[in-house]
Amino acid sequence: SAVISQKPSRDICQRGTSLTIQCQVDSQVTMMFWYRQQPGQSLTLIATANQGSEATYESGFVIDKFPISRPNLTFSTLTVSNMSPEDSSIYLCSVSGTTYNEQFFGPGTRLTVL
Amino acid sequence: GNSVTQMEGPVTLSEEAFLTINCTYTATGYPSLFWYVQYPGEGLQLLLKATKADDKGSNKGFEATYRKETTSFHLEKGSVQVSDSAVYFCALSENTGGFKTIFGAGTRLFVKA
Numbered sequence: 001s002a003v004i005s006q007k008p009s010r011d012i013c014q015r016g017t018s019l020t021i022q023c024q025v026d027s028q029v030t031m032m033f034w035y036r037q038q039p040g041q042s043l044t045l046i047a048t049a050n051q052g053s054e055a056t057y058e059s060g061f062v063i064d065k066f067p068i069s070r071p072n073l074t075f076s077t078l079t080v081s082n083m084s085p086e087d088s089s090i091y092l093c094s095v096s097g098t099t100y101n102e103q104f105f106g107p108g109t110r111l112t113v114l
Numbered sequence: 115g116n117s118v119t120q121m122e123g124p125v126t127l128s129e130e131a132f133l134t135i136n137c138t139y140t141a142t143g144y145p146s147l148f149w150y151v152q153y154p155g156e157g158l159q160l161l162l163k164a165t166k167a168d169d170k171g172s173n174k175g176f177e178a179t180y181r182k183e184t185t186s187f188h189l190e191k192g193s194v195q196v197s198d199s200a201v202y203f204c205a206l207s208e209n210t211g212g213f214k215t216i217f218g219a220g221t222r223l224f225v226k227a
Contacts, residue, residue, distance in 0.1 A: 001160075004157075007210075033215075038202075041219070041220075042203065042217045042218060042219045042220050043158070043217045045205070045214060045215075048214075092157055092158070093156075101146040101163065101165060101207050102146075102148060102160050102163055102207075103158075103160070103215055104160070105157040105158040105159070105209075106157055107156060107157045108156075108157045
């Protein structure tokens with residue numbers, strides 16, 4: 001299994017600002033994903049981060065609001081832009097196992113927007 | 115489209131009680147099925163998985179059997195402990211142009227000493 005770290009672990013931000021979340025994996029992986037987990041809710045996939053090409057966004061999520069970078073096979077960033085209180089959530093990075101079935105998650109970034 | 119439905123929580127049990135959390139799914143093909151667990155303040159961890167019909171996944175005393183005829187993957191444990199208190203997510207993954215995972219809503223379990 002992969003070991004995944006995220007930074008920051010939590011942050012409190014002001015409305016209208018942006019926050020970049022980093023995800024680091026201890027081994028090279030093909031597929032990385034970003035999820036949002038709103039308080040008391042399940043996980044919603046934001047996008048798949050593709051190495052060397054643009055991220056693939058799910059319905060309801062756009063690149064201008066959630067730009068993603070994937071410069072190599074062990075690292076990705078998610079930026080939450082022009083934040084509003086509705087963006088207050090836990091943001092989770094994950095990677096797929098070698099069989100592309102199971103997923104391994106980072107510890108999450110807890111974001112509060114005031 | 116694909117979906118996962120699991121029983122609503124919270125579920126409150128006494129220590130050593132029997133646990134069942136129901137999960138049913140809809141899928142167009144032959145998905146892999148998973149249970150993930152999220153302990154307070156942590157990210158999700160894979161608890162167990164089953165990749166084809168009649169497979170039984172097991173880990174830490176938890177079990178779930180992939181039932182294609184009833185499209186179900188119920189989670190069971192014979193004797194829960196206080197340390198099992200967490201949120202449990204049923205999920206499926208199917209390769210339909212990408213290995214996306216779809217999660218159920220989650221079931222919160224409280225175990226009392």
